[in-house]
Amino acid sequence: MDQIIDRLAPATTTPDLAGWTLLAVLVLAGVAATWWPAWRVLRLVVTLVHELGHALVGMLCGRRFTGFVLRSDMSGHAVTVGPAHGAGVIATTWAGYPAPGIVGAGLIWLATHGWSAPALTALVVGLLAALTRVRSALTGLVVLAAVAGAASLWWWGEDTLQAWLLVGVGVLLLVGAWRHLGSMLPRIEIGSDPGVLARATGVPAALWVVSFVVVLAAATWVVVTVLLVPMGA
Known part of the structure; x- marks a missing residue:
């Protein structure tokens, strides 16, 4: 139990x-x-965060997350149940594309600050x-692999190794976003x-894409700012 508690705490330095x-x-x-060759496999991690971004925001908006699937062509689908119209479904639909960039920037910030x-x-x-919401074998395999990797690093990795690898994952997610x-x-x-947002709101799809670009640009700025310090810039 003491070892588990130690692994839950932030680094002392x-x-x-x-x-x-x-x-x-x-x-x-x-x-x-x-x-x-690497991206064709690792892009599924970005898709995973994309779909879980839909799911998390949906639940925060009071919707019920019932399942999700990942496909080998980089697409996916998350299902949340709730009102067919309104701010909740709009926020849920919007959340997918920014999610990997936001999570990536957050991981890098936490890693560089000892968390x-x-x-x-x-x-x-x-x-x-x-894992309780996967709806295909491929989806389950990707989630299990992610759990195994994160749990292994959590249990066996020392502070600096954890930070290095989380920075790497954060960069992968940001570039992948x-x-x-772009795809x-x-x-x-x-x-x-x-396209779905445009039909639901009447706001042109191009403006929704611009909103994604703004969020990813902000996440990129955070990452560059945070990493300039340890790199001595």
Whole structure:
């Protein structure tokens, strides 16, 4: 029990993320998010966060999260039950594309401030909860792999290693969020999130895409600002 409690607490000192190791982590994360053989697998992690973003915001808006699926072509679908109209369903639909960037920036901020262990704890708990809502074998495999990776790092990783890897995951999610958004352009399909939002609100789909860009740009600014400090800039 003492060991579990120790692994729930933030680091007593800020992890040392300066130097070539951090640069190597950033480069590897960037390669993982852009090199096709790696991206074709890791993009499912970005899709997972996208769909869970829909689910979390839906539940915060009072909707009931009933299940979700991930597909190998980078698409997915999360189902929340509630009113068919109103602010809740709009917020739920909007949340998907910004979610990986926001989560990525949050992980990097927490990692660089010594909060890797609590962040990993929250990830494990959230993923275990999500596991009860999977609706396909591929979805279950991805969630189980994410749980295993996060739990292993939480239990066996020391503070600096946890911070390095969370920074890497954060960069992967942020770059992946931009890639997901870019893959939707230049043609916005009627069944895409901004297409659905346009039909529901009358606001052009392009403006919804702009809102995604603004949020991801803010997340990118946070990440660059946070990482400039340990890199000595």
